[in-house]
Amino acid sequence: MISFTINDREVTGQEGWTILEVAKWHGIDIPTLCYHGAVEPYGACRLCVVEVDDGQQRRLVASCLHPVQEGLKVQTDSERVKNVRRWILQMMVDEHPGSQRIKELAKSYGVKESRFKSDRVEDLCILCGLCVRACDEVVGARAISLGNRGVRKEVATTHRLPSPECVACGTCLYVCPTGAMEQLFDRIRG
Amino acid sequence: MRQISTALKLDENRLASPAALAAYRESILAERDPNRPIIIVCHGTGCLATNSPKVADTLRRAIAAAGLQAQVVPEIKTTGCHGFCSRGPLVIFHPTGLFYQRVQPEDVEEIVQTTLLEGKPVERLLYVDPNTGEHIVHDHDIPFYKYQQRLVLRNIGKIDPADIRDTIAAGGYQSLAKVLAGMTPEEVIAVVETSGLRGRGGGGFLAGRKWRLAVENVRKSPGPVYVVGNGDEGDPGAFMDRTLMEGDPHAVLEGMIIGAYALGAQQGYIYVRLEYPLAVRHLSVAIEQARALGLLGQNILGTGFDFDIKINRGAGAFVCGEETALIASLEGRVGEPKTRPPYPAEKGLWNRPTIINNVETWGNVPQIIEKGADWFAGMGVPHSTGTKIFSLVGKVNNVGLVEVPMGITLGRIVEEIGGGVPGRDEFKAVQTGGPSGGCIPWELKDTPVDFDSLTRVGSMMGSGGMIVMDKRDCMVDVAKYFLEFLMDESCGKCVPCRMGLERMHAMLGEFTMGKGSLEDLDELHSLAEGIKDGSLCALGGTAPNPVLSTIRYFRDEYEAHILHKTCPGKVCRELITYAINSELCNGCTLCARECPAGAITGVKKKPHEINSSLCIKCGVCFEVCKPEAVEIL
Amino acid sequence: MSVSFEKIEAILDRFPPQPEHLVSAFQEIQAEFKYIPADAFNAVCDHLGVPRSQGWAVATFFKSFSFEPKGIHEIKVCLGTACHLKGGARLVEGLERELKVERGHTTGDLLFTLDTVNCVGACALAPVVVVGEEYQANTNSRKLKKHLKKVAAE
Numbered sequence: 001m002i003s004f005t006i007n008d009r010e011v012t013g014q015e016g017w018t019i020l021e022v023a024k025w026h027g028i029d030i031p032t033l034c035y036h037g038a039v040e041p042y043g044a045c046r047l048c049v050v051e052v053d054d055g056q057q058r059r060l061v062a063s064c065l066h067p068v069q070e071g072l073k074v075q076t077d078s079e080r081v082k083n084v085r086r087w088i089l090q091m092m093v094d095e096h097p098g099s100q101r102i103k104e105l106a107k108s109y110g111v112k113e114s115r116f117k118s119d120r121v122e123d124l125c126i127l128c129g130l131c132v133r134a135c136d137e138v139v140g141a142r143a144i145s146l147g148n149r150g151v152r153k154e155v156a157t158t159h160r161l162p163s164p165e166c167v168a169c170g171t172c173l174y175v176c177p178t179g180a181m182e183q184l185f186d187r188i189r190g
Numbered sequence: 191m192r193q194i195s196t197a198l199k200l201d202e203n204r205l206a207s208p209a210a211l212a213a214y215r216e217s218i219l220a221e222r223d224p225n226r227p228i229i230i231v232c233h234g235t236g237c238l239a240t241n242s243p244k245v246a247d248t249l250r251r252a253i254a255a256a257g258l259q260a261q262v263v264p265e266i267k268t269t270g271c272h273g274f275c276s277r278g279p280l281v282i283f284h285p286t287g288l289f290y291q292r293v294q295p296e297d298v299e300e301i302v303q304t305t306l307l308e309g310k311p312v313e314r315l316l317y318v319d320p321n322t323g324e325h326i327v328h329d330h331d332i333p334f335y336k337y338q339q340r341l342v343l344r345n346i347g348k349i350d351p352a353d354i355r356d357t358i359a360a361g362g363y364q365s366l367a368k369v370l371a372g373m374t375p376e377e378v379i380a381v382v383e384t385s386g387l388r389g390r391g392g393g394g395f396l397a398g399r400k401w402r403l404a405v406e407n408v409r410k411s412p413g414p415v416y417v418v419g420n421g422d423e424g425d426p427g428a429f430m431d432r433t434l435m436e437g438d439p440h441a442v443l444e445g446m447i448i449g450a451y452a453l454g455a456q457q458g459y460i461y462v463r464l465e466y467p468l469a470v471r472h473l474s475v476a477i478e479q480a481r482a483l484g485l486l487g488q489n490i491l492g493t494g495f496d497f498d499i500k501i502n503r504g505a506g507a508f509v510c511g512e513e514t515a516l517i518a519s520l521e522g523r524v525g526e527p528k529t530r531p532p533y534p535a536e537k538g539l540w541n542r543p544t545i546i547n548n549v550e551t552w553g554n555v556p557q558i559i560e561k562g563a564d565w566f567a568g569m570g571v572p573h574s575t576g577t578k579i580f581s582l583v584g585k586v587n588n589v590g591l592v593e594v595p596m597g598i599t600l601g602r603i604v605e606e607i608g609g610g611v612p613g614r615d616e617f618k619a620v621q622t623g624g625p626s627g628g629c630i631p632w633e634l635k636d637t638p639v640d641f642d643s644l645t646r647v648g649s650m651m652g653s654g655g656m657i658v659m660d661k662r663d664c665m666v667d668v669a670k671y672f673l674e675f676l677m678d679e680s681c682g683k684c685v686p687c688r689m690g691l692e693r694m695h696a697m698l699g700e701f702t703m704g705k706g707s708l709e710d711l712d713e714l715h716s717l718a719e720g721i722k723d724g725s726l727c728a729l730g731g732t733a734p735n736p737v738l739s740t741i742r743y744f745r746d747e748y749e750a751h752i753l754h755k756t757c758p759g760k761v762c763r764e765l766i767t768y769a770i771n772s773e774l775c776n777g778c779t780l781c782a783r784e785c786p787a788g789a790i791t792g793v794k795k796k797p798h799e800i801n802s803s804l805c806i807k808c809g810v811c812f813e814v815c816k817p818e819a820v821e822i823l
Numbered sequence: 824m825s826v827s828f829e830k831i832e833a834i835l836d837r838f839p840p841q842p843e844h845l846v847s848a849f850q851e852i853q854a855e856f857k858y859i860p861a862d863a864f865n866a867v868c869d870h871l872g873v874p875r876s877q878g879w880a881v882a883t884f885f886k887s888f889s890f891e892p893k894g895i896h897e898i899k900v901c902l903g904t905a906c907h908l909k910g911g912a913r914l915v916e917g918l919e920r921e922l923k924v925e926r927g928h929t930t931g932d933l934l935f936t937l938d939t940v941n942c943v944g945a946c947a948l949a950p951v952v953v954v955g956e957e958y959q960a961n962t963n964s965r966k967l968k969k970h971l972k973k974v975a976a977e
Contacts, residue, residue, distance in 0.1 A: 043529050044684050046724045060723040065529045084686065084724035087717055091689040116696060127682065145880040146524075149507070151692055153682035158879040159861055159890075165876065236947050239958030275947030426903035429944035464887050465943050467956070505846050506886030508941060522845035522873065524884045583905040583946035590947050621904065657904045657946075671907050675941055681884070784965065786920050808920075809913045813963050 004072040019063035019074055020048055030076050031085065031105060033177050034128035035064045039137045042129050047105075049084050051075040060084060086111055092126060093117075099124050099178040124180035127153050131172035131181055141165050144172070144188060155184060162190020200354070200482035206492040208367035211358070214483075218359045227264040228284040232347065234271025234433060235468060237278035241294060242268075245279050248295040252302045264306070270437020270472075272347040273591035274334055277317065282329055282347075289329040290315040320587045320609055334588040337607050339569075341577050342553045343593045346437035351472045354479035357440040363485055365559035366444050369451055370493045373559075378452040379405065382555065384563035386575035390430075391420055391511070391548030392626070392652045393728070394641040397555075400545060403535040404453055407543040416539045417449045418546040419460040419499075421469065422516060424508040425624025426675060428655030430579040431549045433591050435462065435469035438553070439476035443499060445552030447486065448559060449545055450497040458499040459539075460549070461516050464506045473501055508679035509729050513538075513546045515681070526681045527727035548653065550579060570596030574640030578651070584621075584658040585611045594639070601635030604658055611660045619659045619743070623652030625672045625679075626732030628739025629665060648739040650732070664759030665744040666751055670698040672736040680729065687730030690721040694737060701748060702762040704755035711748055715741060760822040763807045767823050770811075772797035774819035781811035781820065826860045834863075835870045842873045845881055849888055857893045864890075894929045894936035896955050896974055903942030905949040910963075914950055915939055917964035921971070934975055 001012045006019070006028055013022035018041065023030050034045040041064040048063045053073040060080060075081065086109050092099075093106040094114055098121035106112070129146055132155065136142050143166035147156035157163040168189040173181045205211050231237075231246040250266050264283075272280050277291035281301070288311055290301070297315060304312050316325045317332050326332050340346075349356035357363070369378055383398030408415050419442055423431035435442060446458050462470050477499055480486040488496050502520055509515045510525040517539050519525040538544025554576060558566045567575045574596040580603065583589050587609035594603060604610065604617055611617045619629040622639075628649030630637060637643050641651045659668065673695040682688040697714045700706040718734035718741075725731045741748060750756050757765040770781075770790075777795040789805040792798030797819075800811070812820040834851045838844040848871065852863045859882060868878035882888045900906075900915045915926055918937055922930050929936040945951050948960035952967060959970060 042683075043726055046685050046726065049724055062529060062726070067531070080719075080723050083716060084720045087690065087720035088685050088724065091685070091693055095689060116693065126685070127688070142874040142876045145876040147880055147883040148682070149884045150677060150680040150682040151688060153688065156879065156883070158875045159864075163876070165874075235945050235958065236960070239945065239948055239951075239960045275945070278947075423944065424941070426907075426942035427905050427946050428942070429946060432944040463944075465940060502847065503850060505850060505888065507884065519846060520843065522842040522871070522881070523877070524880045526884075581946055583949065584908055589905075655904070657908070659908065663908055671904070675902070679941065786917075808916055809910065810917065810964055813910065813913070814965055 002068045002070050004068055004070060004074065006074045007076055008073075013068040015068075017068050019050060019052075019061075019066050019068055019072075022068055023063065023074075023076065028076060030063055032064065033101075033105075033126065034130060036130055036134070036175055038175075039130065039133040041065050042133065045088070045126065045128055047085055047088055049081055051078040051081050082109070085109055090114060096124055096126060096178065097121055099126075099180075101177055101179075102126070122183065124178040124183070125155060126178055126180070127155070128177060130175040130177065131155060134171045134175045139167065139169055139171050141167050141169070143167075155180075157188055163188055166190070200479055204482070204484040206484065208371040208491050208493070211363060211367045211485075211491060215358050215361075215364075218355050222359070227262065228267050229264045230267050230269055230280075230282045230284065230347065232270075232272045232278060232280040232282075233268040234273075234275065234278070234436065235429075236271065236275030237280060238468075240278045240292075242279035244295045245281065245293050245298065248298040249281075249301070252298050253306070256302050256306065258306065267350055269349060270346045270351050271433040271591065273343065273433070274332075274588065275591070276589035281315075287328040287330055289317060289327070289332065291317050320612075333609060334590065334592070334607055337594070337602070338592050339577050339595050340593045341557060342434065342441070342550060342579060343438075343591070344557075345441065346433065349438065351437055351439055352475050354440065354476065354483065357438070361560075362440045362556075363444055365556040366447055366485065367491060369448050369559060370491050370495060375405070375452045375454065378448060378559070381559060381563045382452075385558045385566040386563075386573070387551065387554055387558060387566065388574065388641060389548055390550035390554070390578065390653065392425075392624070392650070394651055397547055397551055400535055400547070401449065401452055403533070404543040404545050407536045408454060411543075414457070414540075414542055415453050415455045416542060416544045417446050417453060417455045417458040418516070418520070418534075418539065418544060419446050419458065419549045419552050420511065420513065420516060420546055421460055421462040421466070421549040422504050422511040423463055423466075423653060424511045424679075425626075425653050425655045427583050427621070427657045428581045428624060428653050430581055430591060430654045432463075432466050432469055434549055434553050434579070435460075435466065436472050439469075439473045440480065441553040441556060442473070442549045443476055443480055443486065445555035446499060447490065447497055448555050449547070449552065451495060453543075453545055455545075456496050456498070458497065459502055459520055460499060461502045461504060461510070461520065464504045470501060470503055477501070507681075508675075509681045509727075512727055512729060514727070516546065517544065524681075526683050527729070529726060550654075571638065571640050573642055578639070578654055580639075580654045580656045582608050582656050582658070584656075585617065585660040585663070586658040587612055596640045597638045599636050600630060600639055603639065603656065604635070608658065611658060613660075615660055617658050618661050618663060619665065621649075621657040621659065621668065621736070622655065623650035623732075623735070624655050625675050626650060626728065626735055627652045627655075628735045629659070629668065629743060630739070631743040634743075648742055649735065662759055662761075664702075664757050664761035665740045665747045666698060666701050666757075667759065667761045669736045669740045670695060670702060673698065673733070676729065676733045680733075684724075684726040684730060686721045686724035687726070687733060690717060690725075690730070691733055693717060694721070694734070698737070701751045702757070703764040704751055704762075706752050708749070708752060711741065711745075711752065766807065767802050768800050768805055768807060768809075768811060769802075769821050769823055770798050770800055771819045771821050774817050776817050776819070778816070780814050780816070784810050784814050786810065826856060826862060828862070828866075830855055831863045831866050835866060838871065840871055842871050845871055845873050845878065846885070849882055849885075853888055858889045858891055861890075892929070892933065894933050896934060897936045897938060897953075898971075899938050899940040899943065899953040900926075901943045901945070901949070901951040901953070902939050903944075903946060903949070905946035906942075906951055909949045911950045914952060914962070914964060914967065918952075918967065921964075921968055935971070 043062040143163040775797040
């Protein structure tokens with residue numbers, strides 16, 4: 001067993017566990033969007049960042065990926081952590097004003113829409129990659145992937161045509177945190 | 191590209207032992223007449239672009255036609271980059287060091303007549319010091335070269351990179367022979383550790399420690415291990431790695447072979463950027479020739495050590511310079527970075543321990559082995575030992591590639607080696623560290639250039655780009671430029687980088703249009719901190735640096751845009767207007783003909799006028815006007 | 824350039840069926856056809872044992888791959904820092920007006936593709952534009968216009 005602290009509270013976790021897993025086990029809340037227990041963690045949304053102090057340096061890490069270490073001091077709600085979360089939610093709520101889930105999360109951090117608010121209410125995909133990972137790791141169909149890069153990144157099928165690999169199982173619909181898959185699904189399965 | 195490997199019959203000379211290499215070197219040197227003059231025609235990318243192959247050809251033909259006596263016929267050698275690219279094509283005479291710049295085929299006849307036949311320099315081809323007006327005859331007297339300490343670059347410009355015999359004659363592969371003849375892997379690692387060599391690609395991690403970690407991990411989990419040369423140089427304004435791979439590819443190979451021996455690796459990879467086709471060609475030829483001589487491949491130098499290197503070309507993604515993304519790309523996957531730990535020294539290529547170093551780092555290894563860790567650690571400053579190559583570009587008189595000991599001040603590089611900025615102004619800022627770096631103002635020109643000092647002033651060493659800016663550059667625009675670059679290159683995986691850079695860019699866009707408020711500037715600062723803290727990899731983690739450093743040192747320029755709606759550098763389009771100074775305009779009509787908007791009117795030989803309501807501020811008139819009558823207000 | 828299965832097969836023959844060759848194989852296809860035709864894309868993925876969805880992610884991630892044919896002459900305007908300071912952005916805008924295409928696109932006659940590149944590492948020659956394999960050093964809109972006319976006439 002590995003002992004360390006979360007918010008000054010002594011906790012223990014098993015070798016190979018992540019900070020997020022231990023926090024969940026101990027009922028400590030860390031917000032997530034791209035995390036799902038059924039698939040490998042990905043570390044993309046960065047909402048789950050926590051501040052860690054390993055005795056040498058203090059830095060922010062994604063708790064969904066960072067392995068627990070003996071003696072680590074974890075803060076889940078420090079000023080730096082809050083600043084990162086506020087900005088992530090600020091940008092998400094501006095870019096995806098149609099998502100209820102994001103609206104609620106933003107509200108809980110006191111974040112309101114800004115002058116950069118988008119008018120595309122139908123744009124719901126936050127590129128968390130859960131659908132892609134579920135299709136690959138859980139279903140094994142590998143019908144979709146994250147195509148392109150940077151600001152043009154998108155959930156896509158090959159040649160943007162309906163995917164012959166799609167078995168229309170609906171797993172992607174189930175894991176999608178924002179409802180974006182509702183619009184994409186018919187285009188994927190054809 | 192000449193394919194000389196077959197003509198060389200290198201296979202016949204396959205070297206069966208470290209001693210055989212020494213003997214082979216002796217035989218090469220014995221064949222060469224040390225008194226035969228050599229004329230070097232630089233064939234680096236810069237000189238190639240300005241016609242150097244034609245200069246070399248014309249020179250060959252002219253010399254043949256001139257009927258020189260047999261013993262004085264000079265050898266024409268084409269080499270890698272001499273670094274002084276802004277003066278190309280360069281022609282240098284050995285052994286005297288007579289240095290000609292901006293040589294064109296038309297000049298060849300006079301060179302043959304005056305220099306080769308009469309033994310005198312051609313005055314007009316000499317370098318003129320822009321500050322003193324003095325004509326300088328020899329390369330070693332030119333300030334650009336005088337203050338440099340060229341160690342990694344020592345062979346570049348002297349050897350033909352496509353002929354391994356040149357490299358061997360210059361002492362290449364001696365360190366490998368030394369290692370294989372009598373050093374244990376442990377001893378090799380100890381030397382690299384003691385030398386204090388830090389990664390030249392940006393991170394600045396201690397190379398020896400990286401190697402040590404990898405070796406320990408191999409011990410824990412035996413199996414295949416790999417070495418990788420990172421030649422995916424992507425920082426805009428940087429071309430050190432390009433020059434090294436093109437000009438002295440064997441230095442990189444030799445360093446990697448030594449590293450492979452220390453780690454016990456049998457396979458290595460060099461990842462070369464898409465935009466560097468010449469580097470790929472020279473490395474390929476070098477690998478082929480090294481294999482033929484038994485310096486690479488099976489049973490190297492007859493010692494039973496097997497190691498080979500494969501070249502992988504990048505496919506156009508800056509982020510692949512990040513080591514975990516590079517590894518993903520080598521495996522045939524999307525070049526997305528992964529969270530570290532685990533580091534490549536533990537789980538790298540195919541989840542096996544991997545040493546990945548920048549090619550310049552590898553290029554340092556042979557000389558460290560040859561001359562010793564203490565020699566290397568004696569140069570530079572504590573914690574930043576040895577020399578570093580920088581590409582000195584932008585608003586500076588002597589543009590090119592320079593190698594200096596670590597710890598030299600920024601001001602000395604720009605003013606002594608670079609000859610200052612054109613027009614005798616002070617430089618305004620120097621941008622170091624690529625898009626992850628920062629802008630260092632003139633007031634901090636005494637900052638020593640080493641890893642820790644640069645980080646302290648809010649910039650970083652990065653791979654060695656050094657871009658000099660003068661008063662005609664706008665620091666808000668520069669910050670916006672770097673964000674455009676990074677938005678284009680971000681992999682888009684994590685939110686702070688993908689959305690955050692776009693948001694910072696939008697906010698800067700407002701400033702460049704004279705919009706926004708000082709509160710927005712504080713917001714921008716807070717967002718920059720958030721992106722720095724929250725991003726997954728180093729690209730996002732350092733992306734706010736250009737914004738943070740310009741706000742820190744050039745806040746007045748931000749305020750000028752926001753409060754006074756003016757751009758002090760006269761760059762930001764929304765805040766400037768173009769006008770023609772009627773006293774300077776000679777009415778040549780060129781601007782009116784070139785203006786794509788039809789905004790310029792006037793009659794021949796009379797001052798012209800710009801109709802600002804039609805002007806699209808494209809700047810074409812400014813660019814074409816010979817008497818410099820177009821002004822930016 | 825016509826897309827023939829012989830040409831695709833000839834390229835695939837050079838690569839053992841392992842996923843690590845995906846990027847290299849796409850590079851060869853792109854060099855041969857100036858784009859990645861759908862048939863070639865499928866053949867590469869199937870040959871190397873890479874799921875097509877993953878192949879799609881890779882092929883769209885890297886800037887050097889395209890799914891539409893590129894022009895005979897590729898124009899790459901360098902937008903590295905040195906070129907930016909010396910007016911690289913002006914050059915792209917000038918070329919957009921001259922060729923009547925936006926950056927990233929190909930002229931209707933398939934003669935030119937206009938692209939930007941984030942530094943070609945020839946900063947001493949700034950501003951630089953690479954046309955085909957030729958570097959245009961210290962160039963400007965006027966010189967470029969002339970050069971493109973010459974290239975088009977060849």
